[in-house]
Amino acid sequence: xRKPSIKDIAAAAGVSHSTVSRALRNSPLLxxxxxxxxxxxxxxxxxxxxxxxxxLVTRRTHTIGVVVTTIADPFVAEVVSxxxxxxxxxxxxxxxxxxxxxxxxxxxVAQSFAERRVDGIIVTSSRVGALxxxxxxxxxxxxxxxxxxxxxQFVHSVMIANFEASRDAxxxxxxxxxxxxxxxxxxxxxxxxxxxxxxYREALDCAGIPFLPELVxxxxxxxxxxxxxxxxxxxxxxxxxxxxCYNDMSALGALKAIREAGLRxxxxxxxxxxxxxxxxxxxxPPLTTVxxxxxxxxxxxxxxxxxxxxxxxxxxxxxxPGELILRESTAPPRSPESR
Amino acid sequence: xRKPSIKDIAAAAGVSHSTVSRALRNSPLLxxxxxxxxxxxxxxxxxxxxxxxxxLVTRRTHTIGVVVTTIADPFVAEVVSxxxxxxxxxxxxxxxxxxxxxxxxxxxVAQSFAERRVDGIIVTSSRVGALxxxxxxxxxxxxxxxxxxxxxQFVHSVMIANFEASRDAxxxxxxxxxxxxxxxxxxxxxxxxxxxxxxYREALDCAGIPFLPELVxxxxxxxxxxxxxxxxxxxxxxxxxxxxCYNDMSALGALKAIREAGLRxxxxxxxxxxxxxxxxxxxxPPLTTVxxxxxxxxxxxxxxxxxxxxxxxxxxxxxxPGELILRESTAPPRSPESR
DNA sequence: ACGGTTTCCGCAAACGTGTCCATTATAGGT
DNA sequence: ACCTATAATGGACACGTTTGCGGAAACCGT
Numbered sequence: 260x261r262k263p264s265i266k267d268i269a270a271a272a273g274v275s276h277s278t279v280s281r282a283l284r285n286s287p288l289l290x291x292x293x294x295x296x297x298x299x300x301x302x303x304x305x306x307x308x309x310x311x312x313x314x315l316v317t318r319r320t321h322t323i324g325v326v327v328t329t330i331a332d333p334f335v336a337e338v339v340s341x342x343x344x345x346x347x348x349x350x351x352x353x354x355x356x357x358x359x360x361x362x363x364x365x366x367x368v369a370q371s372f373a374e375r376r377v378d379g380i381i382v383t384s385s386r387v388g389a390l391x392x393x394x395x396x397x398x399x400x401x402x403x404x405x406x407x408x409x410x411x412q413f414v415h416s417v418m419i420a421n422f423e424a425s426r427d428a429x430x431x432x433x434x435x436x437x438x439x440x441x442x443x444x445x446x447x448x449x450x451x452x453x454x455x456x457x458x459y460r461e462a463l464d465c466a467g468i469p470f471l472p473e474l475v476x477x478x479x480x481x482x483x484x485x486x487x488x489x490x491x492x493x494x495x496x497x498x499x500x501x502x503x504c505y506n507d508m509s510a511l512g513a514l515k516a517i518r519e520a521g522l523r524x525x526x527x528x529x530x531x532x533x534x535x536x537x538x539x540x541x542x543x544p545p546l547t548t549v550x551x552x553x554x555x556x557x558x559x560x561x562x563x564x565x566x567x568x569x570x571x572x573x574x575x576x577x578x579x580p581g582e583l584i585l586r587e588s589t590a591p592p593r594s595p596e597s598r
Numbered sequence: 599x600r601k602p603s604i605k606d607i608a609a610a611a612g613v614s615h616s617t618v619s620r621a622l623r624n625s626p627l628l629x630x631x632x633x634x635x636x637x638x639x640x641x642x643x644x645x646x647x648x649x650x651x652x653x654l655v656t657r658r659t660h661t662i663g664v665v666v667t668t669i670a671d672p673f674v675a676e677v678v679s680x681x682x683x684x685x686x687x688x689x690x691x692x693x694x695x696x697x698x699x700x701x702x703x704x705x706x707v708a709q710s711f712a713e714r715r716v717d718g719i720i721v722t723s724s725r726v727g728a729l730x731x732x733x734x735x736x737x738x739x740x741x742x743x744x745x746x747x748x749x750x751q752f753v754h755s756v757m758i759a760n761f762e763a764s765r766d767a768x769x770x771x772x773x774x775x776x777x778x779x780x781x782x783x784x785x786x787x788x789x790x791x792x793x794x795x796x797x798y799r800e801a802l803d804c805a806g807i808p809f810l811p812e813l814v815x816x817x818x819x820x821x822x823x824x825x826x827x828x829x830x831x832x833x834x835x836x837x838x839x840x841x842x843c844y845n846d847m848s849a850l851g852a853l854k855a856i857r858e859a860g861l862r863x864x865x866x867x868x869x870x871x872x873x874x875x876x877x878x879x880x881x882x883p884p885l886t887t888v889x890x891x892x893x894x895x896x897x898x899x900x901x902x903x904x905x906x907x908x909x910x911x912x913x914x915x916x917x918x919p920g921e922l923i924l925r926e927s928t929a930p931p932r933s934p935e936s937r
Numbered sequence: 938a939c940g941g942t943t944t945c946c947g948c949a950a951a952c953g954t955g956t957c958c959a960t961t962a963t964a965g966g967t
Numbered sequence: 968a969c970c971t972a973t974a975a976t977g978g979a980c981a982c983g984t985t986t987g988c989g990g991a992a993a994c995c996g997t
Contacts, residue, residue, distance in 0.1 A: 310713040356693040374649040377942030543882040651983035
């Protein structure tokens with residue numbers, strides 16, 4: 260049989276459905292004893308309000324749409340975890356949608372979110388395509404981006420402070436005595452890569468170390484790409500003594516390449532990653548890396564979005580500082596005097 | 599200004615709103631040219647149907663609720679990815695909710711799903727508490743469990759074939775020549791642990807290897823616990839020459855403990871994990887492990903749920919076979935003749 | 938030309954809730 | 968006792984859609 264509606268319990272209580280509606284929302288217009296009585300009946304009948312009917316009249320669904328390239332990315336998953344947590348704390352539910360970076364699917368997602376009348380949208384670290392962005396912004400719905408990969412198309416976003424973090428990471432290598440420091444980047448030209456590369460350059464410049472283009476190699480942000488890129492660096496007549504990687508995934512691949520070349524980390528080559536994924540702590544050797552406060556970033560994004568939904572203003576861009584986590588993949592170069 | 603409704607475009611087209619409704623659903627009751635005309639107008643006005651209004655009358659929300667302990671678990675994330683994919687392919691959206699295994703939050707989630715009138719629910723590998731299950735089942739909504747940790751409370755579930763998989767994994771160690779094989783389990787008494795342990799026992803029995811209780815140690819399913827459990831095994835007067843771990847996370851901790859003891863994998867001790875998480879491939883040495891087709895399991899769960907929603911019957915329990923992935927953490931024991 | 942189909946479309950009710958406005962009961966003041 | 972201010976409740980409409988039913992127009996066969 261049907262779930263009981265407000266009318267059913269109105270009949271049972273011998274009042275009008277408006278009264279029931281008010282009672283359930285603890286309206287001060289009602290006599291406290293009436294409220295008590297009605298709520299008790301509702302309880303007994305196992306009444307649960309219909310969010311869909313409510314949304315229809317209030318024009319608020321109390322849902323937010325979260326679109327990610329794939330939730331099976333540890334970075335993304337934790338961000339989403341943070342988002343979901345604060346959303347839930349504020350009575351919002353989240354729709355999760357994977358785009359898989361497929362234009363066709365992205366369209367479907369946008370369409371779906373529009374139809375479901377989500378109150379806001381969060382896009383995390385996705386390679387939002389040109390096709391995608393106008394689609395989303397035409398929805399007239401607040402949008403917040405996390406680690407946006409393309410610069411400046413949306414107003415609100417939270418990002419890691421790439422520049423400062425990678426500058427510090429590179430500086431760490433310099434302080435250890437390294438001068439031949441390579442940058443193992445990402446070839447897709449993301450904003451994060453650009454910024455991290457800039458931080459690397461900055462640290463070099465500050466230390467008066469000349470930048471050598473041959474010490475830059477590009478992977479695909481995944482172990483496979485990092486592996487290939489590292490192999491390239493190893494073929495140099497004078498390979499680097501330290502490598503700063505765009506992310507941990509790349510570093511993992513690099514690690515493999517180094518091992519296969521019969522060299523050891525950090526004895527022969529120091530390695531620094533970025534992200535502080537779970538693996539960083541448990542690979543061999545444990546990886547020195549830049550931690551991104553992923554969950555916190557998710558929370559921030561959700562908070563901003565909720566503010567926007569309330570109609571309040573919010574920060575346009577929040578830069579979250581990264582944290583350099585020192586582990587065992589970095590050490591002074593083997594023989595600094597040999598150069 | 600407001601989003602255009604069916605009435606707005608009815609006015610623009612000079613027809614009734616019912617006609618518009620039918621036109622948008624390509625009803626055969628309408629003249630094709632009328633349909634064309636109306637759809638064109640709808641297009642121009644940027645009309646998108648309101649799923650919430652539709653749900654109110656059709657009594658179907660085309661949403662499913664997915665509850666997980668935490669999405670920041672690589673296993674869970676991939677299952678969810680599979681769920682989301684097939685759900686989306688069938689026009690369903692997914693609500694994602696983390697329970698964090700907190701009873702309070704679990705209640706909120708169940709409440710939320712009930713209010714939102716989800717058409718079905720999937721619970722993945724969560725430690726569904728006693729508090730939780732009646733709450734969910736009282737919703738009178740189809741439920742499917744993935745890797746259910748408690749036996750037999752719900753009707754429909756998809757699980758990995760723990761018994762067969764761990765029997766095969768253990769058999770692999772036996773075939774390499776090991777006889778002192780330890781089981782590094784999970785102390786929380788989950789069904790998966792019980793089943794995997796049973797598979798381990800079975801392989802031993804079949805090979806005529808006596809079961810030694812001192813070769814069983816329990817972790818917490820995470821690296822920390824695996825680390826401790828392995829240390830305990832290493833203190834034995836005669837440590838095992840091979841260890842079958844409840845999961846990859848535990849194996850990672852065990853690996854660390856073995857390294858710290860100055861031993862090497864697989865030279866001194868062979869190690870087998872379970873799950874085939876991403877790290878298994880990229881740790882040192884790469885881990886021999888049992889692969890769970892996580893995404894596929896998610897897809898299966900979604901398919902079953904959709905069938906149930908359609909009112910069709912569905913398999914009560916699907917057992918998905920695991921696959922033993924041979925990498926470099928297993929080898930023959932160092933000196934089989936020394937025993 | 939006429940009754941009977943068929944085709945096409947509008948009317949109205951329904952889904953479950955929120956809320957403005959009107960109405961009635963209660964209390965408060967003289 | 969009467970008028971008024973206040974408290975408590977009900978009536979009615981709205982939100983945006985789907986859908987059964989009935990009516991009008993067009994078509995068909997004789």
